[in-house]
Amino acid sequence: MNVDITGKSEILKKYCKSQDVSLRVSVRYKAKKTVGAGNKNAGNANPKHRGWKVQDGKTVTAGTVLVTQTKTRFHPGLNVGFGRNGNLFAIEAGRVAVTCEKINPDFRHFWVRKNYAGRQDQVIYKKHFNVIPEKQHDRFVLIDAI
Template sequence: MISLNNLKNFLPTSNVVTNCIRNASKKTSGSTKNPKNPHGRPKHRGWKRQDGSTVTYGTILATQTKPRFFPGLNVGFGRNGTIFAMTNGKVYVTCEKVDLNFDHGWIQRFFSGRSGHTIYKKYFNVIPEKQHNRFRLVDEN
């Protein structure tokens, strides 16, 4: 049996310093060079309704970032370039000469340097549906 005095001979006389090492609890992930979708969600811009289709009020006819399509008869132009129907009717797309307002910021940005040229663009028109012919004269005053 080992006595307490003999045990002191085995222990060092200087103070023992213990080092604690903390390891990572999770692995680090590296970067990838080909992410799943590098450009985000697709925006699906362009024509929404074709020539000859029937639309209702507020139907979006085309979305755009640059002025590719212009509003014609019964068609509105949104702030972001969206073209929409303002009445119920049939869509007609025509190619016409454009008379641009070169004082407008959007026009200056996309058509700078072309002020003397003839420019043709696609116009969206909505021709209203025929109304009924059931009108009658109520009073002739």
């Protein structure tokens, strides 16, 4: 019986010599990933729907998101807060008023230089969101004057 035992382990060599058995070795190679099955949805990101959420003249409650934005395209005005992610939200209940106002940014700050580069000598106008509070009721009764 002829058995080729070159390159086998020592235990296998001893077993084959002592038992006089033929040895068949099968080799299985590692499977690999097929090519081209990768990123088929690249470039199809979900829309973020940024921009105005409430139009001018509409009535809002406190905490309502008025604008979603990544850069400071819109600025907060009266009774409007500025979130960490750039969102503008109503602080009080009332009517929304959008105005276009002149701004005077401080060019010592990095983000101002980055967003308004080359506009130091120009007049810059930006939209400001304001919330005009609702009129309170007139049902107060004067009890005592001091």
